[in-house]
Amino acid sequence: MATALTALGISTFAPGFAGAERDKGDPIPEEESIAIVELEVPNRKALDKLAELGITLDHGIHQHGDGFEVEVVATPSQIALLKKNGIQVKDTLLTEGQFNQNVAERSEALQIQASAAAAEDTIKVLRANHYTNQSGTFLYVEAKSSAGTSASTALTAKWVEGGEEKTITMSRFVDYGEYMYHWFEVPVAAVPKSVTITSNQGGTAESAVTEWLGDRKAGNPKKHYVTNFVDHYMDPTELYERAEQLAKEFPDLVEIIDMPNKTNGYRRLAQATMGALTTNAVVVSSKAWGHEGGNDISVEFVNPGVASAPLTVKVDGKKITVELATNASGAAVSTARQVVDALNNQASSLVTATTYRGNAGTGVVTPVSAKLTDNLKAPDDISREPQTVKAIRIGKHRDGSKPGVLGYAQEHAREWVTPLVTIETAERLLRNYAHDGETKQLVNNLDIFLVPSVNPDGAHYSFYDFNMQRRNMTNHCGPNESDPAYRNAWGVDLNRNHSAGSAYHGFVGASISNCRSDTYAGPAINSEPEAKNLVWLADKNPNIKFAMNIHSHGGYFMWSPGAYDPNRVTLPRPTAGQEAFYWAASNEILTDIKEHRGTVIKPSRTGPIPDVLYSAAGNSADYLWYEKGIYAWNFEVGAQLWNKNLKRWESVGFQPPYEEGHEEAMEFANGLIGLIKVAYNQSKDKQPPSTKAVPGNGKYSGPVKVAFETSEAATIYYTIDGSKPTFESAHIRLAGTREPAEVLTIDKTATINWFAVDAAGNIEKNYNPLTNGKNFNSVTITIK
Structure with missing residues (x-):
């Protein structure tokens, strides 16, 4: 097994594989497509070794006996190598062809949306009726928009009821993929004369309200609550445009926060690898970004056609010609190293050059030409400039006076479902505000921050260039690791770039030495602007008390601690009371998730991160919890689906077909609103809170185990020497991993003094440990 695992480092292309030196003179390999495959790994040691090698592990890790089923991103040659060395490939979960099909599906949805937006939005009111049955009087309206094929088209109905104007967002009805109409049905105290329907695309229509004839008995209708506002995967450009549209439409409830730290941009230097062999190849990179002129540069290596010619470099505008040195016979004799030095000396205003991955460059260069390219494939409407990351701030009072809740998505670029959760949540909060009492309470009494895409550069790259991109696009590798064949392996894992439990502090689960690792923590803590933005948002808004970091996939629901050291010592565990609050709140949130289509987040995938997944050094939720005191969870949307025929759980992946992605967005929007x-x-x-020591005061013949009963999740601070308890006193911890609260063992006479604090900050009996107050709890255990 050790031999097999060592061999896994040979490949040079797939991101996450370390890549060993090839023999001098080997052909430069062609780039391969990637797939997500499920492997049979025999034991924990082998699994840990895979992680050490930097192999990209998906979140699908399932133990059976001593072995594991794991999902990895790999190329065909790597898959063949895995098989050859005894690592069995069990199944192929996603191929590049399937990914392209998902992209085509999204493109089709975009075309439908664009055509709908281009046409003048017209609205037809199909029905506007009132009726009265044994339950009361109801208003029922159907209307159809010419732009209704797009889920982003929202219709709002207004009417006057008893002298008061009422507003409601209409539900969109789609049957077997065909848009039918928008509708609503609500009880009314008085029948309105007319109803006006307006669209966020500009259309409007009015209709008189007439009586519905017949003997229809509606019974007790369900509360009107509108959902389903997303209908395709959205890149960050779309996400931010949607956010701005919401702010324009609901100026009293929304503002857009422009984060101060701009990203590096969806941009790359233009490059070319010139040469067929590793020793005679020259890697040329533009000084300017590709879109700023680098893509216009051409380079040609030529034999001047004369004997004993010197090596020369000529620059004519954006054209660079290298005339190779020749011998007395007229044959080219310039080595790759010599050409590199000549380019760096004589064409430095346009380009830099290196040998292929830092080799000695002893091979003789052959005539070849190339036009440099940044290899970026996004359409021109996707900006290449540094991006301003945006947050949607929702609330009636956005001045810091209300408790804050933060939901942020797409730290990892390839997780396409996660931004939809934030957009769907924003739409629900805003479009149900006018008519749903619970929604109005939430918006009126909370300060809600939603960041649709923390990592817009990486996400654009995932959509248009390399679907498995996890990190941002900033290349921190040196010149020797910056040839274009490595372009899919550059960037920093933003969920490993934070300060709490960082790899720079010795914690496990991130790389600080391999700039091409998919869990590369960056050159320093908080080196990346995207990570700095999250820190800024938390610093700027100290009213934020809760946060949700939205990831995919696997159906996990987790909280701190998120990292451990090489001895598997975790960051400090929450107190028993804090842990109890995490579990209690999680029960409410997971119940909301289940309501959409019955998805149950398994108990085995609920809890602190190391207990259900793995160590994730430097993750952002740990930063929020340990350094800001924010209750911070991590969603992993996309729970496995049970295959009845095969009788096994199957992964859905980072980018499932949109039909599945939509369902995940809906159920986890439920969960985010649950938070x-x-x-x-x-x-x-x-x-x-109120607490009780069991047993209490008394005389006992031997050691006594004392437990505490609490009225709610609360942290208990205590002393056993009779002194006054304070916030500096010991607190009740967990008895062990995933265990309940510890009990105190009293083996000699002692007085236990204590007080409890709940998650809202309420202190038992209103005791103030900072004063001389004595209204804490106390029991004396007398040991005979």
Whole structure:
């Protein structure tokens, strides 16, 4: 097995594989496509070795006996190498062909949306009826928009009821993929004379309200709550445009926050690898970004056609001609190293040059020509400039006076579903505000921050260039690791670039030495502007008390600690009371997720990160928890689906067909709103907790185990020497990993003094440990 695992480092192309030196003179390999495959790994040691080698592990890790089923990103040659060395490939989960099909599906949706937007939006009111049954009087309206094929088209109905104007967002009805109409049905206290329908695309129509004839009995209708506002995967450009549109449409409830740290941009230097063999190849890179002129540069190596000619470089505008040195017979004799030095000396205003991956460059260069390219494939409407990352701030009072909730998505570029969760959540909060009492409570009493895409550069690259891109696009590799064949392996894992439990502090789960590792932590803590933005947002808004880091996939629901050291010592565990609050709140959130289509996040995938997944050094949720005191969770959307025929769980992947992606967005938008409800309920909690020591005061013949019963999740601070308890006193911890609270063993006479603090900050009996107050709890255990 050790031999097999060592061999895994040979490949040079797939991101995540370390890549060993090839023999001098080997042909430069062709680039390969990638696939996600499921492997049979025999034991934990082999699994850890895969991680050490930097092999890209998907989140699908399932243990059976001593072995594991793991998902990795690999090329065909790597898959063949895995098989050859005894690592069995069990299944292929996603091929490049399937990815291209998903992209085509998105393109079709975009075309439909564009054609709908281009046409003048017209609205037809199909029905506007009222009726009365044994339950009351109801208003029912159907209307159809010419732009209704796009889920982003929202229709709003307005009417006057008893002298008061009412507003409601209409539900969009789609059957078997065909848009039918928008509709709503609500009880009314008085029948309106007319109803006006307006579209966020500009259309409007008005209709009189007439009585519905017949004997229809509606019973007790469900509360009107509108969902389903996304209908395709959206790149960051679309996401930010959608955010701006919402701010324009709901100026009293929304503002857009422009983060201060701009990204590096969706941009690359233009490059070419010139030569067929590793020893005679020259890598040429433009000084200017590709879109700023680098793509216009051409380079040609020529034999001047005369004997004993010197090596010369000529620059004519954007054209560089290298006339190779020749011998007395007229044959070219310039080596790659000599050509590199000549280019760097004589064409430095346009380009830099290196030998192929830093080799000695002893091979003789042959005539060849190339036009430099940045290899970026996004359409021209995708900006190449540094991006301003945007947050959507929703609330009636956005001045810091209300408790804050943060939801942020797409730290990892390839996780296409996650931004849809934030957009769907924003749409629901805004479009249900006017008519849904619970939504109005949330928006009126909370300060909600949603970041659709933390990593816009990487996400654009994932959409248009390399679907498995995880990191941002900043290349921190030196010249020897910056040839274009490595372009899919550059960047920093933004969820490893933070300060709490960092790899720079010795924690496990990120690389600081391999700039091409998919978990590369960056050249320094918070080196990346995207990571700095999250820190800025938390610093700027100290009212944020709850946060959700939205990732995919695997159906995990996790919280801190998120990292451990090589001895598997984790960051400090939450107190028993804090852990209890995490579990209690999670129960509410996971129940909301389940309501959409019955998806159950398994108990085995719920809990602190190291307990259910792996160590993730320097992740952002740990930063929020340990350094800002924010209750911070991590979603991993995309729970496995049960295959009844094969009788096994199957992964859905980072970019499932949109039909599945839509369902994931809907159910986890439920969950994000569930977190927002948790925050609202906690903001109303003014009731201090109450606790009880069991057993209490008394005389006992031997050691006594004392436990604490609490009225709610609360942290207990205590002393056993009779002194006054404070926030500096010991607190009740967990008895062990995934265990309940510890009990105290009292083996000699002692007085236990204590108080409890709940998650809302309420202190038992309103005790103030910072004063001389004595209204703490106390019991004396007397050991005979």
